[in-house]
Amino acid sequence: MVASRTPHWIQNLGLSSGKIAPVIPLARGITVHPLDTILKPQSIAVVGASRHEGSIGREILHQLIEFDFHGKLFPVNSKADFIHSIKAFPSVASIPDPVDLAIIVVPRGEVLSAIDDCGKKGVTGLVVITAGFSETGEEGKEFESQLAERVRQYGMRMIGPNCMGVINTDPAVRMDATFAPTLPLAGRIAFMSQSGALGVAILNIARQLGIGFSYFVSLGNKTNVSGNDLLQYWEDDPQTDLILMYLESFGNAKKFMQICRRISKRKPLLVVKGGRTEAGVRAATSHTGALAARQGLDVATGALLEQCGVVRVNTVEELFDLAMAFSKNPLPRGNRLGILTNAGGPAIMATDAATALGLSMATFSERTCHELRRLLPPEASIQNPVDMTPQSDRSKYDACAQILLEDDGIDMLLVVFVPPMMINAMDIIRGLEQLRHKYLKPVVGVIMATEEFFVELNRDHPNHMALYIFPESAVNALAALNHYREWREKPLGECKRFEVRKGAADEIIQEAQQQGRSELSGEESLRLIGCYGIPVAESIPAANPEELKRVARDLRFPVVLKAVAPDLIHKMDIGGVITDLRSPEELVAAAEKMTESVIRHRGGTAAAGNLGFLMQEYVRGGREVIVGMSHDPKFGPLVMFGLGGIYVETVKDVVFRVPPLTDLEAHDMIRHIRGYGLLRGVRGDAPVDFDALAEILQRFSQLAEDMPEIAEIEINPLLVFPHAADFRAVDARVRLVGDRKERA
Ligand SMILES: Nc1ncnc2c1ncn2[C@@H]1O[C@H](COP(=O)(O)OP(=O)(O)OP(=O)(O)O)[C@@H](O)[C@H]1O
Ligand SMILES: [Mg+2]
Incomplete structure (x- = not known):
């Protein structure tokens, strides 16, 4: 029944809606992506648009208008003729024009019928703002799986539910379908957030900091469109240079890693990961399991992110610090930092931080030293950090910054300005703004000024350079740039497949499974890893002392004797490992001693009954x-x-x-x-x-x-x-x- 309702953009392509290829070639060089209907719609229906000021249904419509959406807008409301001075429709199906995207804001009980209404119309993109799904418990989960199924049946793509909307600042789209109180600045950062509330906060703060976005997507419950889908969408997006993520969970972690590894080689990915909880309590018997569990999920997260080149930050504040540095600077060519300052203290703090974070303090060329000496008063320091003394004005800053940027021994520049009464900070920044674009080197500033100064700055120069109040934050951001460069330059290496005896390994496992065992014996375990070409000590089992005596005659000495029992894990602790046995006699004596020791530790003679042995080649040293x-x-x-x-x-x-x-x-x-x-x-x-x-x-x-x-x-x-x-x-x-x- 659904297959006949072909979306208009697919109709135009002469394709049926049954199968949607990930990317459909439209004409030479032009492609349509299934997420385009959500992120680059030409027409939007707001289902659940409302007249009530302050309601989400009204705010989203208002925001779309306010941000000057570049396509057609259709409020849908069964009771109102018009909303926000625009003609409203009783249903999506009754809208005469094609609709790409429906934003659903109706109460939870009406979401499914709203989707059916969209289905009738052939809408392929959905953003479901409505909450009350899996985030609320069992009943909500059930609703969510119905929703997922319905969306899948219609071949739609959906962001949400339980999300706060999407933004695309591209002048050809200009869509702000959120209910955040501020309008976004345009920029080249794509941002996805798994938390709606945090997303709103971040949009607000970003605006104040002069950080602009290409896209913003609040992922919500990730029921249909996942973080991975978006990453892939942004991978080739020409409007996006940098991707920011606030994540609480990774979905398909393996795929996430593959995608990130690929994208990180082209665009930096910054992640702040919420939910640093301990991994579920597990009765881990091995060191590996215990260590992994003890160090919590964080171990896995850290390993995963580091391995795929993702820049991980610990706080939202740091996310902004780094976003600023990454979005406003080229990558450095090396780790050599130059510092220019008008005050000693903050520059010393910066120097300490730089050294601790793996940056090196640049050594200046003779020419640089000579020119600085000529320019600066005798009491100034012309070593790195260059301390020009407090009376330095814009002309001094300009000239010295230029000298340092010209020096090939400097890969990045940190400019510190502690405003004295007589010198205008805004002036200094204007000078640096003009200068920094001439060089392909990161330049960041530390302005230890008041909040009013930054308010004025963001008003007058919304696209200003990366500026920080504290030297440590600035250096941390530069160090992250450098760290990312190092990762990007490092080859990934090769993932070899070795010739192994997988069949034999499978047999070992199957045999244990057939016997209802979930642990392999030590001897089986060694054999198993041996199948994969890992060198193992030659090992011979003996079920009891008699068998041990029989086997002992043919052994090559010296050997090691180990106790074997089904539930025996740390053998060493109870005298279950005796090394360097040089003759059959020594071996037999050791077996007797071991039996005694195990009985003593495990209480009673019963334990001796099922005690077996493993004789092993003795490996000296190592x-x-x-x-x-x-x-x-x-x-x-x-x-x-x-x-x-x-x-x-x-x-x-x-x-x-x-x-x-x-x-x-x-x-x-x-x-x-x-x-x-x-x-x-x-x-x-x-x-x-x-x-x-x-x-x-x-x-x-x-x-x-x-x-x-x-x-x-x-x-x-x-x-x-x-x-x-x-x-x-x-x-x-x-x-x-x-x-x-x-x-x-
Ligand atoms: N074949 C061998 N040759 C030389 N040394 C050995 C050999 N087998 C064991 N050892 C030594 O004895 C120690 C304990 O052996 P093994 O790991 O088998 O016992 P374990 O009780 O399982 O110890 P753990 O609980 O720490 O894993 C080893 O760390 C090693 O130093
Ligand atoms: Mg061991």
Whole structure:
């Protein structure tokens, strides 16, 4: 029934509405995107438009008019003939002209019939402002799934529900379909917000700070159009240079990462992530799971964002600080900072902050020093930071800034101005504005002035340079620019697929599953990772002391003996690991001692009944590392690497990344642990073979990706050496999906 109602813009293309391709070539060079009807509509119906001042139905209509929407507007209201001096229609279907976008503001109970009304008309874009859906509980959730289904049936795209609207400042569109009290400034930043209220606040503050937007989208419940959809839309959008996000959840995190990785190479993405809660309490048996859970969801978020080049900020204030720097400056070519000031204190603060954040203080060329000396009074400092002394006026600022910007040894410039009585701050800024556009270098200012000054500034020069009240904020923003540049210049690396014995690995898992087990034995776990080419210590199981004696005759010594029992996790703690056994006699004696110890620790002789053993090749020396994987409820598998053995518990020196890992990411992971120096070698030790270690991490990442049946894997320790041939995993644990609620 729905298929016959073809949207007008699709009719025009001669396509049926059954299948909408993501991007439809219209003519050479022109394309229509399914989200265009929402973000670039030529006609809008406001369904639920109202005469009551202060109601959302009235405010949205008013805002659309006030911002001078470039297309046709149709208020829809069953009771009123006209609203806000415009003719109103009783239904969308009764509007004689085509309608691209319907903004739905009716009460929740009327939303579905409003959608049907839009469906009759062939409307393809919806923004549902109405709230009371999944955010309110079970009943709302049910309403939301009905809504989602209805929208899907009609082949529409919908933003919301429970959102505060959309904005496109493009002069050819000029749509402000929000109920924010201020009109937006036009600019080149696209902004999506998962929180409506915060979105409004941000629009207000942005206006005050002179930050302009290309688009603003309040995502609401993300029932149909997701954050990922928007990112892809903005990826190629010529009006957008910078993307800002306020997010509380990631939706499809894996896809989010793929998209971000790609976009970050072209446009910076700034994210402030709300909801830094602990991941759900999980009874994690492994170090990996426990560490991931302890450090909370934040671990995953941090790993994910860092890996895909997203600039993560911690507060909304910082989001503005960085948005200002990123939107008003080119990227620096390096990390060398020059500082120009008329007062010592703030410049010293800036210098400290710069050094702490990985910027370096530029060394000036001889020519720069010479010219500064010629220009400035003897009491001025011509070293970096250049302190011109308080009586410096605009001409001094202009001349010195120019000298510094000309110096090839300076990649970015910070200008500090503490206003003395006799010198006008606005004058200084005018000078810098003229100058900075001549150089392809970031220039930011610190003006330690009153609030009135900034009000005046934003009124007279809404597009002013990036300005801050405090030096630390300015330096933080410059450091973020530099950090992003470094990421952008760094190649992503290659995601290799290794030849592995997946079939054999599957068999190990299936066998355990058939026996109703959710844990693999140590021996099985080692065999499993061995299938993926990770070197493991040769291991032979023995079910009881008799079998152990039989096997002992044929072993190559020295060996290690380990206790094996179904629920035994930390063997070492109860005398369940004895190393460096050099003969069958020593081995048998060790088995007796171990049995005694385990009985003592576990109480009674019953424990001895089901005690088995594992005999393992003894690996001498080496440095112990841990390689793990655990599932985050939101992000799926996370790979962990760190110092292993006893260090895991004491120093918790580990890093997390999201698989699949590229070769460069694997190396990056290794370099990022604090104990990297230990692996590189202290006091003349040779470094471990980092290429071999990185390959193991990649093989492990492939395993984590290939096997959704695995909830957790942990190799602890993997013994690593200067020669790849010596590497051995000596202990591993694999837990399968299905024994915990969180994986349901
Ligand atoms: N085959 C081996 N060769 C040399 N040393 C070994 C071998 N197996 C174990 N070890 C040493 O014994 C320690 C404990 O071994 P293992 O990891 O098997 O016990 P565990 O009780 O599981 O320890 P954890 O709970 O810390 O994982 C290892 O960290 C390592 O130092
Ligand atoms: Mg262990």
